[in-house]
């Protein structure tokens with residue numbers, strides 16, 4: 001019994017050694033014959049271009065050549081988008097997504113209606129988004145002409161451009177988005193606020209207080225105090241709902257403290 005086991009493992013071990021030795025030799029040979037290979041190869045500029053699709057705003061840099069009309073876009077939309085976004089981009093219960101039209105006056109209301117017309121400060125963002133992510137079931141399948149066209153159609157539905165608009169890298173960059181100034185620069189983590197861990201003011205009231213009293217922070221913080229004023233102007237209506245909800249009574253009750 002014992003000797004059979006021994007000889008069996010001896011055979012296995014020997015076989016293993018032979019395989020390893022042979023493999024080791026082979027690999028060593030290959031290495032010496034082709035010393036430059038082994039860790040892939042340098043990526044070419046051509047390959048990189050396929051991935052380099054981020055569009056700069058507000059300049060529109062990196063928008064590709066091509067163009068499309070509102071009418072072309074209506075066709076692209078019917079074929080490639082309508083099944084999820086509904087007729088005329090109105091969305092709704094029978095579709096996968098809500099409306100992509102309107103909402104332009106709601107930036108300081110609650111609820112805000114966020115659509116490409118209302119929530120993009122720069123028009124080329126729509127091009128970037130659609131080319132990158134849509135149609136959801138087959139992204140990267142549209143040509144630049146098709147993306148220009150369907151972007152024109154969506155902005156036309158939002159009342160931002162005429163029916164005869166021809167969209168290309170120049171014209172899309174020239175569109176003035178209605179809520180362009182309704183955004184503040186997100187410069188986190190550089191913030192003038194001091195961390196508050198207990199007995200904190202309700203969210204949305206700190207900027208108001210700073211703006212009213214003037215800045216009580218140190219001299220170096222001046223530019224940030226300016227930002228806070230801007231944020232208060234713009235977001236005032238939007239955060240108003242939150243201030244109402246987070247009253248002092250709530251804090252005393254402590255029940256909704258987590259919200």
Ligand code: HEC
Pocket residue numbers: 076077080081082083084085096097099100114115116126129130134135136137142150
């Ligand atoms: C298979 C379903 C589907 C198809 C087809 C589709 N979409 Fe979408 N789309 C979605 C979903 C879901 C979202 C929300 C995605 C998210 O929030 O991450 C979305 C979001 C969007 C948004 C952002 C809307 C906003 O208000 O922010 C745009 C713009 C958009 N789609 C355009 C298009 C266009 C143009 C086409 C056709 C070329 C298209 N979609 C085709 C499902 C789809």
